[in-house]
Amino acid sequence: MSTVTRRELLRMAGLFGAGSVVPASSVSAAQARPAAPASPQASNVYEAIGVRPLINCRGTFTIIGGSIELPEVRAAKSAANQQFVQLDELMDAVGKRLAELTGAEWGMVSAGCAAAMSHATAACVAGGNPDLHVRIPNLAGFAKDEVIVPGNSRNVYDAAIRAVGVKIIEADTPDALQLAIGPRTAMIYIFAGPQNDTGPMSTEAICTIAKQHAVPVLVDAAAEILTIPNVHLQRGATLVAYSGGKYIRGPQSAGLLLGRKELVQAAWIHSAPHHGYARSMKVGREEMVAMLTAVESWVKRDHAAEWKEWVGRCQYIADRASKIAGVTSSVKQEPDEGLSNRSPSVSIRWESAGFGITGQQVADTLYNSEPRITLNGSRAGTGAQDGTGDTGISIVVSMMAAGEEKIVAQRIADVLSAKHTVKPEEALASPIADVSGRWEIAIRYAASTTSHGLHLRQIGNRLEGVHQGNFLSRDISGTISGDTVLLASNVTERHGDALSYRFKGTVTGESMSGSLDLGEYRAATWTARRAQARG
Secondary structure, three states, rough: OOOOOHHHHHOOOOOOOOOOOOOOHHOOOOOOOOOOOOOHHHHHHOOOOOOOOOOOOOOOOOOOOOOOHHHHHHHHHHHHHOOOHHHHHHHHHHHHHHHHHHHOEEEEEEOOOOHHHHHHHHHHHOOOHHHHOOOOOOOOOOOEEEEEEEHHHHOHHHHHHOOOOEEEEEEEEEHHHHHHHOOOOOEEEEEOOOHHOOOOOOOOHHHHHHHHHHOOOEEEEEOOOOOOOOHHOOOOOEEEEEEOOOOOOOOOOEEEEEOHHHHHHHHOOOOOOOOOOOHHHHOOOOHHHHHHHHHHOOOOOHHHHHHHHHHHHHHHHHHHHHOOOOOOEEEEEOOOOOOOOOOOOEEEEHHHHHOOOOOOHHHHHHHHOOOOOOEOHHHOOOOOOOOOOEEEEEEEEEEEOOOOHHHHHHHHHHHHHHHOOOOOOOOOOOOOOOOEEEEEEEEEOOOOOEEEEEEEEEEEEEEEEEEEEEOOOEEEEEEEOEEEEEEEEEEOOOOOOOOEEEEEEEEOOOEEEEEOOOOOOOOEEEEEEEOOOOO
């Protein structure tokens, strides 16, 4: 089973340098120590306000809380809160110690990886100059206001860079990169991943070109493990940013920026508590000390032993599932080539026809029952229109607390052992109307209303066409069954944004209305009327 990347999560919902601080056998498996069991008090904090806690079988994703802080991190945070300190002095000391621990020239704690990326960008366009700082994100008159991004590095997280006000220039080849670099180039941004490990636009190749022009390179390694010496800096990057609340197991709201001393120090000037654009990205003394403590712990832990314990949890779940006739399971014990979201995992498979339930339905059942468990499930095999075919679930164990593997294994066995009946998809009913043509849509969001447009073509029960948003148009497709319309459109993150619109509604005469699922942006309602022909 392949590791789920940050990018794949949005669509759903690496090599180490020599001489690492831990032995080679454990470097390849460098992970955070097992999560501590959740206390009854912790559960009550959420349940007291009507929120259901969950068992995390997916990994370090922000939407479900990232990770559980190490005990020493929590202790450091509490201790830091009990006294006051001058924050510039504190960050100077933290930066120096981070440099000693990681081998980078300097370090800085930020309010998450995205904040580190914003501060790094500001450092590259303003260089710590307060006259320029107070004008961000209005970069009119700045000498440098462009950031180059390889096409395969465009993603939703580069919004943190765009927020500084820079112009994004895309370059997909070495020649294009050479042409794109000019006097206004402030920085090059790379989204870390296996796609940038080799080839003509590898991190090393890009950094070689950037060095010829004295252009700094920032690598976004948010979900990666922390490599020491740092693999990205060794490849020539100037700066590298990490999430503090993923595998490093620091505060969820903290991040790290490592690299060239003068730029990291400028990045701190362009962050809170200093005034200006980044005041909203405040990092407190508690996060600074706690994040440093997390890095101190990272270099001391027995990562190989932690990985072995995780594999044991995987094996327990796999063995329990394999006792069910018709179920197969496998454990992925070796880390993937990439450095992001590393964890051993379990894949459990079965034929949905024989069990009467798909992997996605198992995942839904576990999520909506007690105890609440979140894991990844698949639907029936490709082309299985009747809900049958090979299906399954996958479990990532790195963020599970000790003992939770027994709960998860039992609940999976309970669900798979119960009697289920495959419910084939209902046949589509004859449409009550032909909705082909242009439609004007009014969408009601949380605190605003806007107008979009649809241009639909109906072929039997099938719908296809174009969805015109406020700024972008995209393909849309779906079905009409009786008076029920289902439509879906997407904007991919090819140019830095990702949007998902799922319309469900009812046709009534010359109008339609219903609910709108916006994915991570929650929900809205919509009404549509046929566009009037203009004479």
